[in-house]
Amino acid sequence: MALALALAIACGGDPAGAALPPAGGGPPLDPSPWVAATDGTIPLVIVVSHGGSVAPAWLPDRDCVACVTATDLKTHELAIAIADGFDRRVGARPFVVANLLHRRKFDANRAVAEATGGHVPLEAMWTLFHARIDSAKARALRQHPRALLIDLHGHGHPIARLEIGYLLTSGDLRAPDAVLAPRFSAAGVAAVPSAALPAPAAADAYFSGGYNTWRHDSLGGGAVDAIQVESHYLGVRDTPAARTAFAETFVTVLLQYLADHYDWRPA
Numbered sequence: 001m002a003l004a005l006a007l008a009i010a011c012g013g014d015p016a017g018a019a020l021p022p023a024g025g026g027p028p029l030d031p032s033p034w035v036a037a038t039d040g041t042i043p044l045v046i047v048v049s050h051g052g053s054v055a056p057a058w059l060p061d062r063d064c065v066a067c068v069t070a071t072d073l074k075t076h077e078l079a080i081a082i083a084d085g086f087d088r089r090v091g092a093r094p095f096v097v098a099n100l101l102h103r104r105k106f107d108a109n110r111a112v113a114e115a116t117g118g119h120v121p122l123e124a125m126w127t128l129f130h131a132r133i134d135s136a137k138a139r140a141l142r143q144h145p146r147a148l149l150i151d152l153h154g155h156g157h158p159i160a161r162l163e164i165g166y167l168l169t170s171g172d173l174r175a176p177d178a179v180l181a182p183r184f185s186a187a188g189v190a191a192v193p194s195a196a197l198p199a200p201a202a203a204d205a206y207f208s209g210g211y212n213t214w215r216h217d218s219l220g221g222g223a224v225d226a227i228q229v230e231s232h233y234l235g236v237r238d239t240p241a242a243r244t245a246f247a248e249t250f251v252t253v254l255l256q257y258l259a260d261h262y263d264w265r266p267a
Contacts, residue, residue, distance in 0.1 A: 031122070037097045044094035044149075044150065047216075048072075048097070049099055052076070054105075055104065062105065067117065074233075079098060099129055108212075109211050137149065147225075148262060180253065183256065212226065
């Protein structure tokens with residue numbers, strides 16, 4: 001039920017009226033309707049920063065130098081398909097935390113000033129979003145010694161392939177077989193960097209990671225590693241059938257990855 005409600009909101013439901021602008025002298029803005037968080041039991045947290053579609057008219061658009069406002073279409077739906085895929089396969093789910101606001105209102109993958117466009121009341125949204133991620137990480141670590149966070153995005157680059165951005169520091173994750181891209185390539189989904197394509201061409205656009213992978217990775221200590229996964233649209237995000245098919249591949253790849261590097265296998 002919680003997943004269905006979150007999906008309904010992301011696809012055009014009306015939580016906008018639930019979080020009203022703070023009136024003069026009234027209570028501060030309540031951002032809780034704009035963050036969808038579902039619990040899990042496996043050592044995997046999926047974060048969706050740019051899949052939101054909620055855009056209250058009273059909330060100002062971000063207005064900053066070089067602000068990116070394009071949404072990552074269907075990434076929240078893709079995260080839900082992946083969570084459902086784990087449930088079907090092993091009877092357990094990853095943690096999922098998703099921002100439901102449209103990116104022109106709020107960018108959940110930026111430091112606070114750029115994320116909010118300088119709109120101070122939205123700082124509560126930024127704080128809550130990262131608190132929900134921190135909570136998911138903490139709950140995962142109460143059940144497992146280590147965990148992986150996937151920051152799930154969508155790109156519009158001309159080459160249809162996954163772009164995997166790493167901020168890996170643990171010694172075992174430096175091993176050649178530790179990277180995710182070759183595993184996706186072996187499963188039939190083009191990805192970079194991999195053995196076949198160690199790096200994108202100099203002229204090719206490529207997302208190597210962002211604020212969330214930096215903020216929530218084990219680089220500064222801790223037991224949660226963060227990887228950014230940028231997915232192409234056609235054949236991955238565009239239709240329910242494509243999302244379900246990709247989710248099955250994702251589950252296959254991640255189950256083996258979690259077994260190899262996090263010593264986790266479903267009971």
